[in-house]
Amino acid sequence: STMSSFLLQIGCFSAAFAVLTGAFGAHGLKSRVDANDIKIWETASHYHLIHSLGIILASRLHDGGRTGLILLGGTVIFSGSLYLLVLTQKRWLGAITPIGGIGMIFGWISFGLSSSLFH
Numbered sequence: 001s002t003m004s005s006f007l008l009q010i011g012c013f014s015a016a017f018a019v020l021t022g023a024f025g026a027h028g029l030k031s032r033v034d035a036n037d038i039k040i041w042e043t044a045s046h047y048h049l050i051h052s053l054g055i056i057l058a059s060r061l062h063d064g065g066r067t068g069l070i071l072l073g074g075t076v077i078f079s080g081s082l083y084l085l086v087l088t089q090k091r092w093l094g095a096i097t098p099i100g101g102i103g104m105i106f107g108w109i110s111f112g113l114s115s116s117l118f119h
Helices: 002-027 035-059 065-088 091-095 097-113
Strands: none
Touching: 002 035, 002 065, 035 065, 035 097, 065 091, 065 097, 091 097
8 A cells, every 4th residue: 555655665764764773873963962962863773663563564464554653753753753862952852752652652552552463
């Protein structure tokens, strides 16, 4: 379906971007931010990569559109708010992060409730 193709492509591009952000954190940020911010960045890129793989898996579910979109939204909010927090030093962005985490949790619950595993 169109949704499956969309989620597969988004998941793959998201995973590639997660690797890029991880590399940027390891090599480009070390001299610019403190150790705590590096840890925040690593958390963001780690969860970003794991949930990109979840989006790819959801694209293979018969009814995975809802699951993939929930995981995508959670990832954008969770990892995106942490990336922005480190880059802008606007600490209030950390208040948004748990909303993304809840989205990620609901995405995995949606995965478990799917009517069929893989097609």
